[in-house]
């Protein structure tokens with residue numbers, strides 16, 4: 163008990179400094195970069211200035227570098243190092259006083275490596291630089307009061323880490339519509355401290371989500387042949403045949419239109435599905451592996467896709483602005499199949515999502531599709547040992563408040 167208490171104190175102190183890590187707010191690309199002297203924070207005499215850009219939707223390496231005033235030679239030297247930018251990545255460009263070309267670019271994408279393009283003389287060259295850091299395991303609890311984004315970023319999660327957190331539970335909860343106020347995450351995760359003292363959130367090792375009376379436990383486990391997956395406390399795989407929602411959790415998607423009153427007919431009618439409000443163009447993913455049985459215009463449904471899945475399941479997706487699959491095509495779970503729109507009988511952008519079992523419409527949000535793959539017997543002892551070590555940490559995780567103090 164004593165030991166656990168000390169652990170909690172460390173957690174709270176650590177989270178205090180996470181605030182510094184997320185302080186850089188996303189800046190629209192079309193505005194000129196704002197110069198900031200980060201070196202001054204660690205050394206009294208800055209010898210270069212750093213401009214930062216946080217990658218947001220629609221950015222490309224070219225557009226970011228142009229906006230930051232970097233020369234084309236820098237982009238040319240990138241090779242494929244800037245090909246896979248994620249929302250929330252940071253690009254830092256360093257300038258020396260009196261020079262008209264930056265001497266260095268750093269991409270913060272992977273916590274273990276910095277991708278760097280540096281100038282020697284007139285030439286730019288790129289390389290991967292390992293980031294030395296100390297990993298400490300910690301436990302923390304985060305309560306969602308206004309939004310998952312707000313809650314998770316306030317304790318140091320980057321945008322891509324918030325998405326990853328939601329992904330752990332994407333078989334259980336539709337984070338766009340089903341997360342309730344007061345939902346609580348209890349987490350065991352890595353805290354990374356760099357040479358310069360800068361701290362970041364690393365990987366999540368285990369999580370419990372309490373949401374509106376339902377509780378889900380997820381423990382990350384690496385099998386002896388190196389495969390990493392998420393498992394429930396009893397060792398069953400969390401991955402299920404169906405995703406909870408065809409719309410991935412995102413910052414821009416919010417609200418849930420229960421939509422029982424038909425917006426055009428203006429009357430109550432049997433509503434054979436759910437309406438998921440989302441901006442036009444939002445990606446729609448296949449909730450399960452399957453085959454495309456319909457793809458094209460379908461009257462009031464507008465642009466419409468229907469998929470057939472194993473076990474007598476059919477899912478339908480209506481009012482799309484665009485369709486990305488053809489009839490007869492095989493699709494994988496999570497694959498992009500189209501985009502949200504307002505085609506057919508619809509007054510605003512939303513996805514009408516239908517779920518049929520053996521030809522009968524069902525409420526997709528009430529379906530429980532119990533497909534679990536347990537761990538191989540040989541892996542059980544190691545998994546159970548990890549579980550027994552990590553569950554008490556998870557359950558004892560203390561609430562973090564904005565000022566870094568444990569809450570009541």
Ligand SMILES: [Zn+2]
Nearest residue numbers: 435436437514
């Ligand atoms: Zn509908």
